[in-house]
Amino acid sequence: MTQFLEVIFGGIAQAAAYSIIAVGLSLVYGTARTLNFAHGALYTTGAYISWILTVGYLGLPLWLAVLVLIPILFSIGVAIETLMLRPLRGGKNWRVTAMMVTLGLAFVLDNANLILFGAVAKPMPAFIEGTVSIFGVTVSAYRVAVLIIALVIVALLEVFLNRTRFGWAVRAVAQDIQGARQVGIDVNRIFAFTFGLSVVLTGMAGLLLSPIFLISPQGGWEPFLKAFVIVVLGGLGSTRGAIAAAFFLGLVEAMVVYQLGASWTMPVWLVTLLLVLMIRPQGLLGKGQSEAAG
Template sequence: MTQIFEILLSGITQGAVYCVVAVGLSLVYGASRILNFAHGSLYSLGGFLAWYLVAGGFDLPLWMAVLIILPVLALTGIGIERVIIRPLRGSDNWKINTIMVTLGLAFIIENGLQLVFGPGTRTIAPFVEGTLELGGITLSWYKVWIFAISLMLVGALEYFLGHTRYGQAVRAVSQDMQGANQVGINVNQVFSFTFALSVVLTGIAGILLAPVFLVSPLGGWAPFLKAFVIVVLGGLGSTKGAFVAAFILAVLEAFVIFYIGPSWAMPAWLVMLIVVLMVRPKGLFGVWEN
């Protein structure tokens, strides 16, 4: 029984980080109906920037590196939306075009990371060491911290979207873009903001997981695929759905890895996705409609 609880807690702590990655992807889709295929590469970018500042020669503490990285990531998100996405919006087949453009951007970021940092993998030391003993269950203190940080980030985002004027503007744009524009909401500004916030969230996830997993220039596709499955399972555009789906799939992954093996984790996710979509084609919590 203790072993089962240990696996369960491991899945829950991992699910919190998956949630941060997925909520960023869901936020952009919910507001602008854009599926950003560069999302995973931006996750890798966050990890590499953290490594460069912490272990690549600057020897900064992680908290200071994060303070430097966050505005860089936000400006990156704004630049992507304004320079790459905005000119395509409104043109024929613009949704397909944005998928192709963001896919190309992912390859550009990957090759840029390889050019600057080399093809090898990197890692950084966790900001807290040791383990926590809880009723015979052993947990890494670092995973406990990233669980708490991830929950705080998602909770802050939900509060922002539901209880602030600008957050409600984001929801208004996601529900009726033309109506939001007619009542005076700057739709383009909302798009830029959601892209910036999405890149910041996925970058933070890359930073948090850098001490747990190796950072690789090509390592963003697995987080992107997982985020995509989470978003579809939860319901495209639903941050609440992404939150619930992230924990369901992370716990499933933990049990599958322990009892069957790591190579079966992603197939188990896809089977779960197919089963749920057969019953609820829009996912667990439906979709925001424009």
């Protein structure tokens, strides 16, 4: 029983990190109505940059590495949206073209990471060592930290989207782009900001999960696939739906790993997705249309 509870807690902690990745993917889809296939590659890129800043070369303390990492990731996201995606907007079938561009970007980033860092996966040490006891169950202190940090990030994002004027502007663009333009909202600015924030979120997830999983050049595809399943299950464009789906699937994953092994995780996730969509095609919290904040 104790081992089962340890596995469940580990699943919840990973689910919290998955929710950050999924929310970032959902934000971009909710505002721009396009799927960013480079999201997983940016997760890996964030993990590699974290490695460079901490144990790889610079040896920065974690708090300082995070302060450096956030503006780097945000700038990467803004540059991608401004230089690669914005010129496509307004063209014929631009959303499909944008998805193909991000798919190509994913391959470029994967190969760049391979050239720069090599094919051998790099370990990232846990920034918090030891264990803690929660209700008599011994769990990794680092997984507790991951859970707390991820929950804080999700809570701050919810506050931003629902309690600030800029967050309301993001929601307005997600609901009606033309209507947002008519009331004076700079839609291009919202698109750039949202993409930058999305890259920050997935990169921070890369930092949080890299001590749990090794960092490898093609290691972002599984997080991307999981984020995609979470976003669809939660309801396309709904950040609250993505959060709910992440924790639901995280618990499913923990039980599957405990009973059947890790190799059954994705098959069970996909079967769960199909069953839920058969009952509720719009997802857990979807409303039939994309909303940036659910």
